[in-house]
Amino acid sequence: MTEQNARDTDEPPLAFTDASYAFGDVTVLKEASVELQSGNFTALVGPNGSGKTTLLELFAGLRSLDTGTVTRPTASGRTVAYLPQTPGFRSGFTVRETLGFYTDLVEDSADPDSLLGEVGLNDAAARGVDELSGGMTRLLGIAQALIGDPPVVILDEPTSGLDPDVADHIFDVIESVASDGRLVVTASHDLAAIETRADRALFLSNGEFVLDDDPKRILEATDTETLREAFATVFRTETSGVTRPGANGGER
Incomplete structure (x- = not known):
């Protein structure tokens, strides 16, 4: 495995070339190649167990490829931020104190x-981190990820398990972060939000990016009306072993 740096604006800030893991x-990943661009909200889509979290960790540099080349931005300071699905913060401190510790x-x-x-956490600045809801904790994690103005922000399932209104706000924040010229990469099962908000969707299946495009063009390519339908079409064979309860209590 080799690593390269994106040294000018003509190069993508994040890329894999013939990457395997x-x-x-x-x-x-199986000899997969992809280039991700700045100012772009890219969503990673795939069935449970397909390796989405591992792929995000490979993008972030928390794991090393088995073979292939990874390209990341080069700059002084922080270049890639990663937020896990369940961020944790030390208890006994306020939101402002917690973020202040990291900014220092x-x-x-x-x-x-x-x-x-x-x-959008101004009103919660004096609240203890132990008092935060799940959505507020995710937002504090995103704020932490933005420290140092990294050009790449990677978020793992930032809206998982949250109420729709809170999830909508987090997607608003993600879109705003990308509009500032950053690359934002997130894994998510919220296909309706991805369909309307993401600039690009990567469908990961058996180590390959089987679909990679603007969500609207993915609908055209799969002859479907929603990204949920496209997901079902692409991953039907992978999920065909899942049994579902029938109306009479049996399986179908």
Whole structure:
């Protein structure tokens, strides 16, 4: 495995070339290549167990490819931020104190209140992190990810298990972060939101990107009306072993 740096604006900030990686019995990547662009909200889509979280960790540099080349941005300071599905913060501190601790670690970072404003947590600045709802905790995690103004922000299932209104707000924040010129990559099962909000969707299946396009063009390519239908069409063979309860309590 080799690593390269994206040294100018003509190069993608994040890319794999002939990348392969296996995790246990799961082939996450199999000689796959992809280039992701700045100012773009890219959503990673795939069935449970397909390796989406592992792929995000490969993008973020938390894991190393078995073979192939990865390209990441080069700059002084922080270049790639990663937020896991369930971020955790040390108890006993307020939201502002928590974010202030991390901003103090990064040179030339924005002040905590500015970052809290960017994700809509101004009114919760004095609240203890133990008192936050699941959505607020995710938003604090996104604020933390923005410290140092990294050109790439990677989010793993940032709206999983959240109420629709909270999930909508988080997607608003994600779109805003991407509109500032950053690349935002997120894994998500919220196909309705991806369909209307993402600039690009990557369908991961058996180690390959089987679909890679604007969601609207994916609907055209799969002759479907919704991304949920496209998902069912593409991954039907992978999920065909799942049994569902019938109306009479049996299986169908």
